Amino acid sequence: MVPCPLIEWRDGLESGDLSPTFLALRCLDRMDLFEERLNAIVFRDPDMTLSVARSAEERLTRRERSPMLGIPLVLKDNLNWRGTPARNGSRIGGSYMSPYNATVVQRLLAAGAIPLAKANMDEFAMGSSGEHSVSGPTRNPWDLTRVPGGSSSGSIVSVAAGYAPFALGTDTGGSVRLPASFCNVTALRPTYGVLSRFGVTAMASSLDQVGPLAANAQDLAIGFSVMVGRDPLDSTSVDLPNADRLKDLQAGSLKGLRVGLPREYFGDGIDPGVRSVLGTAIQRLASEGAELVEVSLPNTAYAIETYYLICTSEVSSNMSRFDGVRYGLRKDADSLNGMISETRDLGFGPEVKRRILLGAFCLSKGYYDAYYLKALKARTLITRDFTEAFRKVNVLLTPVSPTVAFKIGAKTEAPMAMYMADIFTVTTSLAALPCLSIPAGFAAPADDPSKSLPVGMQLIGPPLSDVKLLEWAHAFQLLTDHHRKTPPLAS
């Protein structure tokens, strides 16, 4: 049985058979049961959660109806939730407490959703494994010796392990899609601008997006529906067309759907198990009448370099605000400069320091044109590849990752190997496109043929096609049951 069936819970809340307090307590109990093993949560305040639940209860009694009213959820630790810590997985977070709500959090609260906890994450969302956190690594509920994927590790595991039916992560270069693929969760990276970034800790501002997560596309759409819409506090935010279809998501038609398969995403380096799962999923779509079209995105070859040049440049700028003066940790010293450098040296972990150094180098005089400016040009070419492809097809289908979840520690000493895990996710971030990671099946990892681990499939659409993508994903999920499988977590 699925531990947190969002739609059943919503119906039960509306009919009065379930109460928000009962559901919140049930979720908190489940965290108690598994947290020692999973380490997905970094903060909870049950009293605060239960007081929000009680007010949801009153609203329900007054016969108020809203799709998320009374539904529990988990928030990534880089989203401001008033009155709680936001440490961003970093020592430099110190004892910082959010004085305000991020717009996405504010909208969920206004809709009556019940935040349960803040979730573990890679430090400042830099990472692909969930291992770079001051709170220690999060573990994959499908195999505790493996990573859940990052950087939204704790949010994804919260959904996978049934702590909550809905969670928020963020995705700069794949941080909801990769872990969703490793943990059998459905995750959306919306079109850039569809969800407000106000109150979200900035990592790389031209790439950052909030990413909703749930067990399936229908549940995801319900939570997503209460957060969309332009936000005057984020000038890059935009309205989402067809948002009214999210609350009661219907299956999109697969018949005649032109599905593009980019040649560059199915080349060497993909695990045979992943390849075969994707092959089966593609055939399933074809048997429903989808038309398969091979396309080419030739500039994919430059994606990792382009992403890491732009990302680190923006990171080096965004991280400069953590100087010991305004936020979190401070290590006193004899001079102002001494205080700043000692605070940053003590506060930041190695991956964040690496990116600050790389980014400062890219932006420095004499190198700016050779690195940063060149990367911006490559970004334009990558975006153009997609524009060309969408002249021929409605949607693109690719793997999310070349492998299933890897072992904890396998890539921590090899930053390039870690960066390569994002090979299929960073391109769409650069091109600002909406994309989904959805469960596609199970495969054995290359290092252990006896295991069977989740494999995700990525659907990519043209700008602002978010609703349609979810409708096609829902159609696929009506035909398959991979997303209903839950990890073997014995209590």
Ligand code: GLN
């Ligand atoms: N893994 C990628 C990185 O380390 C993406 C991170 C993210 O999306 N926040 O940059």
